[in-house]
Amino acid sequence: MRKISLIVSILLLVGIVGIASAQETLPKGGDDFETAVELQAGSYVTDHDISRKTSEYFKLPIVKAGQMLVVKATNLPTGVDLISNAVLYSEARAMLLPGYDNPLDNVYGAGKTGTYKWLANSSQDLYGYYISIGGGEVNFTAEGTKYDISTEDKFDAGSQTDAGDVFEKALSITPKEYKAYLSGKAGTDTKDFYKVAVKEGETLTVKVTPPAEARMKVIVYDGNRGKLKEEYAPNPGAIVTNSLAITRSGDVFAEVSCDKHCSNNVVAYTLDVAVEPSVEDEVPVGEGEPIVSDEGSEEAAEKAMKAVGKGIAAVIILWIVVPIIFLVVIGVVVYFLLKKRKKQ
Ligand SMILES: [Ca+2]
Numbered sequence: 001m002r003k004i005s006l007i008v009s010i011l012l013l014v015g016i017v018g019i020a021s022a023q024e025t026l027p028k029g030g031d032d033f034e035t036a037v038e039l040q041a042g043s044y045v046t047d048h049d050i051s052r053k054t055s056e057y058f059k060l061p062i063v064k065a066g067q068m069l070v071v072k073a074t075n076l077p078t079g080v081d082l083i084s085n086a087v088l089y090s091e092a093r094a095m096l097l098p099g100y101d102n103p104l105d106n107v108y109g110a111g112k113t114g115t116y117k118w119l120a121n122s123s124q125d126l127y128g129y130y131i132s133i134g135g136g137e138v139n140f141t142a143e144g145t146k147y148d149i150s151t152e153d154k155f156d157a158g159s160q161t162d163a164g165d166v167f168e169k170a171l172s173i174t175p176k177e178y179k180a181y182l183s184g185k186a187g188t189d190t191k192d193f194y195k196v197a198v199k200e201g202e203t204l205t206v207k208v209t210p211p212a213e214a215r216m217k218v219i220v221y222d223g224n225r226g227k228l229k230e231e232y233a234p235n236p237g238a239i240v241t242n243s244l245a246i247t248r249s250g251d252v253f254a255e256v257s258c259d260k261h262c263s264n265n266v267v268a269y270t271l272d273v274a275v276e277p278s279v280e281d282e283v284p285v286g287e288g289e290p291i292v293s294d295e296g297s298e299e300a301a302e303k304a305m306k307a308v309g310k311g312i313a314a315v316i317i318l319w320i321v322v323p324i325i326f327l328v329v330i331g332v333v334v335y336f337l338l339k340k341r342k343k344q
């Protein structure tokens with residue numbers, strides 16, 4: 001029993017030391033972007049009040065394409081009129097979200113938290129961000145306010161990146177079920193393009209299952225990037241299924257999208273891609289004009305050749321065999337007539 005309580009005590013002590021060492025004091029930030037102080041991922045607690053008139057600037061950790069930046073602010077557990085304030089900016093120093101959409105804008109009340117999530121697309125490989133803390137309109141950001149800074153992997157379809165937002169950066173996948181992500185309003189990852197190899201005669205089905213609040217869209221394009229079929233969820237949370245018969249073998253593209261009109265938050269969706277042989281009499285959907293396959297043309301050629309053969313045979317019978325028979329009959333008749341005359 002003693003041993004067990006000793007082990008528990010040691011584990012608790014290690015845990016407390018771990019938590020204590022995981023939290024750092026937030027260093028004094030720069031006066032502007034130029035002098036911003038670099039921060040790594042971790043938990044930081046302010047050791048001084050930060051003015052409501054001037055902010056302190058920090059550089060946030062570098063984030064890879066397909067990773068989400070997360071900054072959580074936590075006010076002190078007790079106190080009166082506690083308000084913390086922070087703003088996030090891109091590397092180009094542009095505000096990511098305006099005040100009314102900013103989750104860290106004037107977080108009010110003791111123990112209250114605000115969490116800012118930002119998922120960028122793969123137009124760049126790496127992203128840098130800035131944060132300014134303080135500068136709230138009503139009150140200073142109090143000593144003891146905590147900021148947790150982290151990154152989360154939101155890679156698409158088993159890759160190590162974001163499926164591109166353009167055809168050129170489409171992610172090649174095989175028919176299977178995958179987990180994938182889009183940003184909605186919380187970032188710039190509003191489209192994921194996938195490339196799938198298909199065969200003529202197959203039916204391709206792209207099924208997207210969104211979270212309850214997202215109203216998503218799925219478009220399938222042919223290998224020439226011509227739109228084949230578009231499906232839009234009738235209501236938020238609706239599963240979107242885009243299914244069509246393939247009339248030409250090669251690559252097709254599937255675009256899954258969710259922008260600021262689709263969701264306020266980052267969405268985790270399930271992407272299910274399946275291919276099945278088509279029902280023979282199904283009307284092909286797609287390029288608009290029926291496509292004669294190579295096999296079909298071969299068959300047609302064979303039939304044409306047979307028809308030509310029959311024609312030639314008829315000509316031979318009509319123009320060669322019939323006259324020969326005619327001549328033979330005449331010859332025989334003449335022969336017998338002559339023979340009869342000789343006898344007379
Ligand atoms: Ca994505």
Ligand SMILES: [Ca+2]
Nearest residue numbers: 163164191192
């Ligand atoms: Ca994307």
